[in-house]
Amino acid sequence: MTGKTMARKAAIIGGGVIGGGWAARFLLNGWNVSVFDPDPQAERKIGEVLANARAALPALSDIPMSAEGKLSFAQTITEAVEGADYIQESVSERLDLKHRVFAQIQQSAELGTPIGSSTSGFKPSELQEGAANPSVIFVAHPFNPVYLLPLAEVVPSAKSDAKVIENAKTILREIGMFPLHVRKEIDAHIADRFLEAVWREALWLVKDGVATTEEIDEAIRMGFGLRWGQMGLFEIYRVAGGEAGMKHFMAQFGPCLTWPWTKLMDVPEFNDELVDLIAGQSDAQSGHHTIRELERIRDSNLIGFLRALKDRNWGAGKVLREHDDRRRAAFHAEGHGSEAAPLRLAQMQVLPGWIDYNGHMTESRYLFAASETSDAFLRLIGADMDYVAGGHSYYTAETHIMHLDEAKLGDRLVGTLQVLSADEKRLHVFMRIERDGAPVATIEQMLLHVDMAAGKTCPAAQSVLDRLLPIAKAHASLPKPEAAGRHVGQRK
């Protein structure tokens, strides 16, 4: 969605950490959001989640973010859901409460509007009991932090309307999520069953004094946790089985099933003693960080993981790329006019992921900004992807960068391009990456036109030269930039 399209509306019922995460995801993807939560602290709480999300989500994107939607706080459920295109319930985990909320929603929501529930444990058929229109109520179970983790378990029941479910999945994809369609309803869906299994085992280990909370966390994050963030259980074991594959792995570890490797045959007594033991160990482990600090650390780590996967087009990184593709398509290219002045070709904003540990835009992003600019120029003269598919392209032979100032988080940058000289084979350009009209860096480049199959230079197509040479001629009257023709370390 962009500002030019009519923004859609999401209603968020329940504004805790989960509801706030949903609100942030919709807002930052251009949806208007109306939140209903009777808690007088709701506005502050949502504001905190939103601040975290605003710092984190843009770091995953490689194109400028959509304009944020409008956030409002409704006094009633009726007000919240009025005109909503999607409704998400995230109230406390009590079935009677959820039933009352659904009843109120369905008094005023439009008939076909999807109503997703963030429930960790209830089955959709339980949520639907007694509803006026059960067919639009389903489970859409997200994972904290909702604004960063892509997973949403989408669980319909036999009563669900298949079209509503497909519509909901499309909407979830549009806000960058990965809807996992769970085909058979079950208590706690899929992921939380694993979490519960590990949680029960962990409680035993702490209770029996085998390990502290810190030791258990190290046992997870130094080993299999890293594996599971990029492949899951089965794919990792498939690899471990080696060339002999999955059957070999299973034959090797099948017998363990009968060994006393977990205590999950029963459940530890949940009493104050156990709570105190765990809370105390957790304080010793993590108490030197506030919860806010831990949230930021967690988000920064997740951004790092997600960017790594995005570079590799794998797992959650694939979801991010697909999201970018959708948003890029929705973004309409501005009209590029050619004047007797440097061409303004690319606009971008400095994202959190572009910052180095000095707090400045990392060096390679200046060249990235220049590439965005020169790519736009090549498209302008017709040396676009179709041209490349035909076997010809411009390659960069040489680059000189002057760093004049430091771009910082959130800065809006404009890339301009001036043609210094051009002939059939050579294209010599000078780019300025500007902030508020002043360059933060200049980039001078020599591009050569090549026949890709032959691997050598050749004249550009006449259609390209017909666009390029008039611009070069117009730019010949511009003053030569001071930095052009410099070598590194040359005195000014």
Add this chain to the structure above:
Amino acid sequence: MTGKTMARKAAIIGGGVIGGGWAARFLLNGWNVSVFDPDPQAERKIGEVLANARAALPALSDIPMSAEGKLSFAQTITEAVEGADYIQESVSERLDLKHRVFAQIQQSAELGTPIGSSTSGFKPSELQEGAANPSVIFVAHPFNPVYLLPLAEVVPSAKSDAKVIENAKTILREIGMFPLHVRKEIDAHIADRFLEAVWREALWLVKDGVATTEEIDEAIRMGFGLRWGQMGLFEIYRVAGGEAGMKHFMAQFGPCLTWPWTKLMDVPEFNDELVDLIAGQSDAQSGHHTIRELERIRDSNLIGFLRALKDRNWGAGKVLREHDDRRRAAFHAEGHGSEAAPLRLAQMQVLPGWIDYNGHMTESRYLFAASETSDAFLRLIGADMDYVAGGHSYYTAETHIMHLDEAKLGDRLVGTLQVLSADEKRLHVFMRIERDGAPVATIEQMLLHVDMAAGKTCPAAQSVLDRLLPIAKAHASLPKPEAAGRHVGQRK
């Protein structure tokens, strides 16, 4: 360890995927390794693991790798353990076999040499039964891929010699691992109890038709898997509990313990039908990749995660930094900085996300590769994150890039750096991004040492100059690169 110090020797008994991973870790950290495995395929298998490790482990390091140790294949256990400083057993998971192996080892190994076992399930007291010297036998349980994942669960028994255990933990740290001391022995130690719990639950879900292997893997890697790679179970839940903390979280989720959220109260029957069902689903999910491909994808993803954590000095990334610190100290102690040769500082592989629509490495990644190289150099001379935190840093003023060839997907690149000149404030460097020893690009840069608060140049700290100037002096005798001092478009 480096080539100049007397290399120590590790004996690896059992050369499968796990034994091979141990061998690789020791070798790449400069240890000599002797492997014993009667399997005629052992040499080939170890070779394959070692090839993976050689491609992966250097990508985690910011200082030049140590010279590799010497790998040999022993005909007998006696030959393998002769003169060994550390012995690791990774034979099949059969207690009688392990007992026979320990008996043979102890006939010839030196008395105090630690003998670690890679066992997934046996307790150290079980391993020690009937041994000539039980006090040196303990569990050192690693995680596949052993050459990348830092975790080793170190489990002693009451009979263990505390000094041997401490020595073993020191050695494990020296090869870059994180020894987690498990204080109370228990079947399957800690991590595998969680893996077993999840495995049992997953088998049920597949058997009951709730989810396929692929859906289960997505449920893990799109959500909590990403959380667990950087914080563990308890720290993540502490954050989820919000300001109210761990007790609040437990109060909220305590009741679930009595709900039917896992099936782990019993165990699915392990029969051919279940094996076929899972192997078939796994083929459908992952069969379009060979195991070798999956290994490389897994390793590349893990490198991305580990680098992200290293940038943030968190979790497994902290272990990597500490390992670099140890190796950096050795590097300087042995005078490597004063050799008259460009420093090999960064190794990387061209990832799918680095490719443009020509199929070539995108332009800005050449500068990224140079940044990795110059960052590694700055860390080498002590201008690291702590130095920056103290208010000083090197900024890049000017950059000149020559594109000499095109790097393609999967290419392995090495960044080398030659100091052209250096004084108190200025650092003029020339970097080559090489593939197979030939440069694909060269990058010349002028860096200025700055007082960040004042926003102007100032002399570097003496400790930095003490490391930088000897390198500059040594490099002064190197020929000036042809491309140094060029301006864009200059004739050759």
